[in-house]
Amino acid sequence: MNWRKERGRAERGYHHGNLKEALLQAALGLIAEKGPGGFTFADAARMAGVSPAAPYRHFRDRDELLSSIAQRGFEQFEAQLTQAWDDGRPDTVSAFERVGKAYLAFARHEPAYYSAMFESGLPVDLNPTLLAASERAFGIIRAAAERLAALAPPGVARPPAMMMALHIWSMSHGVASLFGRGDAARRKLPMSPEDLLEAQVLIYLRGLGFPTDRRPPAKDPATPPPVPSAGAASGAPSGPWGAPKK
Amino acid sequence: MNWRKERGRAERGYHHGNLKEALLQAALGLIAEKGPGGFTFADAARMAGVSPAAPYRHFRDRDELLSSIAQRGFEQFEAQLTQAWDDGRPDTVSAFERVGKAYLAFARHEPAYYSAMFESGLPVDLNPTLLAASERAFGIIRAAAERLAALAPPGVARPPAMMMALHIWSMSHGVASLFGRGDAARRKLPMSPEDLLEAQVLIYLRGLGFPTDRRPPAKDPATPPPVPSAGAASGAPSGPWGAPKK
DNA sequence: CAGTTCATGTGAAAGGCTTTTACATGAGCC
DNA sequence: GGCTCATGTAAAAGCCTTTCACATGAACTG
Numbered sequence: 001m002n003w004r005k006e007r008g009r010a011e012r013g014y015h016h017g018n019l020k021e022a023l024l025q026a027a028l029g030l031i032a033e034k035g036p037g038g039f040t041f042a043d044a045a046r047m048a049g050v051s052p053a054a055p056y057r058h059f060r061d062r063d064e065l066l067s068s069i070a071q072r073g074f075e076q077f078e079a080q081l082t083q084a085w086d087d088g089r090p091d092t093v094s095a096f097e098r099v100g101k102a103y104l105a106f107a108r109h110e111p112a113y114y115s116a117m118f119e120s121g122l123p124v125d126l127n128p129t130l131l132a133a134s135e136r137a138f139g140i141i142r143a144a145a146e147r148l149a150a151l152a153p154p155g156v157a158r159p160p161a162m163m164m165a166l167h168i169w170s171m172s173h174g175v176a177s178l179f180g181r182g183d184a185a186r187r188k189l190p191m192s193p194e195d196l197l198e199a200q201v202l203i204y205l206r207g208l209g210f211p212t213d214r215r216p217p218a219k220d221p222a223t224p225p226p227v228p229s230a231g232a233a234s235g236a237p238s239g240p241w242g243a244p245k246k
Numbered sequence: 247m248n249w250r251k252e253r254g255r256a257e258r259g260y261h262h263g264n265l266k267e268a269l270l271q272a273a274l275g276l277i278a279e280k281g282p283g284g285f286t287f288a289d290a291a292r293m294a295g296v297s298p299a300a301p302y303r304h305f306r307d308r309d310e311l312l313s314s315i316a317q318r319g320f321e322q323f324e325a326q327l328t329q330a331w332d333d334g335r336p337d338t339v340s341a342f343e344r345v346g347k348a349y350l351a352f353a354r355h356e357p358a359y360y361s362a363m364f365e366s367g368l369p370v371d372l373n374p375t376l377l378a379a380s381e382r383a384f385g386i387i388r389a390a391a392e393r394l395a396a397l398a399p400p401g402v403a404r405p406p407a408m409m410m411a412l413h414i415w416s417m418s419h420g421v422a423s424l425f426g427r428g429d430a431a432r433r434k435l436p437m438s439p440e441d442l443l444e445a446q447v448l449i450y451l452r453g454l455g456f457p458t459d460r461r462p463p464a465k466d467p468a469t470p471p472p473v474p475s476a477g478a479a480s481g482a483p484s485g486p487w488g489a490p491k492k
Numbered sequence: 493c494a495g496t497t498c499a500t501g502t503g504a505a506a507g508g509c510t511t512t513t514a515c516a517t518g519a520g521c522c
Numbered sequence: 523g524g525c526t527c528a529t530g531t532a533a534a535a536g537c538c539t540t541t542c543a544c545a546t547g548a549a550c551t552g
Contacts, residue, residue, distance in 0.1 A: 013517090014516080014517050014518065014531085015517075015528085016529080016530080019529080019530085035367040036283075037282075040509065040510095041509075041510065042509055042510075043509095050530065050531085051530065051531050051532075052510080052511090053510095053511080053530075054530050056510095057530070058529090061510080061511075062510075062511095118423070121282075121283055125434075163445065167417075167445075167446045169420070169424065170416075170417055170420030170421045170442070170443075170446065171420055171446075172420070173420040174416030174417055174418070174421075174423070177419060177423055178415065178419055190408060191409070196412055196416070197416075199409065199413075200450070202453075205453070206452075206453035207449035207450055207452035207453030259546090260502085261499090261501065261547070262500080262501075286538065287540095288538055289538095296500095296502085298539080298540090299501075299503080300501050300502075302541080307539080
């Protein structure tokens, strides 16, 4: 993948040859460890072994670099969600839950992208390219919600898919933002973010009339389906429920 | 309240007299308009009419000022939630929903506090005072959840209150972060954040077995209770549901 | 009331970051 | 070989943060 960086600039020659990419990678690393506010244009340049002015040949300013990272983040995000959704296979409900897990997994494993996308203060709405990428990612959730809504129990009126999608997005984003990051600066939980979100989504779907006590073909015995509303100490590997720990 | 600021420094004399407070207010304004990252220690000093070094007599550094704002924010937040909860009057469910609305109202009307609290990248967990304030605020939600859990329908097993509280917090925070801010840099919605959250919470509660189709004493005819799961074009003043607007 | 003390503010300076501008280098192309 | 243009450099201006020695004056003390 990288084939000619990270060498003393003596061997590098005057031209870097891959600076734009090197800057993006450097910035990604810096954001991961110091947050989107702590990242510095000059630092990225230093890390790539070029002068502080060199990055301006590739990005108008610091914000444009940040936008590029957010852009790329939304693209990867969309790819992850698409893969998780897998067009609803093997069944809509379990694929839907996979999407939720993928959301959390992205926030956890790509904190730098996630920060750039959602916490950098970038005006997403004012950047058409970025906005489009963001909407493509949300589109996956909406498509999934549409398929799910079509499955709504026969008797009841069908829930609006757009609303469902927004609800699912809010839940995922809320859990991810408050508890889902790998970094230390988050709150302690009596259960994993994944379990928290899964229970929440199941309760929500049940509220829409979906039968969620399904325990389908038991295709994966390694992950016992949690009992969302009641059973208390279910499969959660963490501490017991109601311990306030205050 | 303020009684001797905002005058040419000629009249002010050598000592400001109220600098700490003035700095907090200035910072609050700056954060509101430029985000927690855009706010500058020097700007706050200038706005208060003192030299750039003066703030260091009141805050160890820029981060401590930010922490103070977050701290104050959590305190106000707690107060708002407490008032909204009103110890569960007149009935637990409607008080509960008022808490959700108060969460959104805070995010919307106090964007500067909200940013400092949740988006400034401050390590809340590492600041005991801040952590305590944050937990006091969350405590209101937890207390409300506990009262609500106690009301769970008789037949079913009682849902864990802590989990409910975390779910409600996630939903509120997700909606507020994604759609709830007054500033421009957020996404468009086919409905108000308030309606979106209310529907979500109602569906969630129904999923836990609560009867949510209650239409109580109709104490306030001005706000028609939305039909959460179905009826589509309910009382929402915005556009129709399913219009993707893509 | 005079004198002292100490919190609070000032000015200057060091060091870093951002961004611009003129100039240097060399890769790709006749 | 010589041109051209993308890419990098050096230097400089301007702003921010933070520190340090020093100034001011409000409050206390006798």
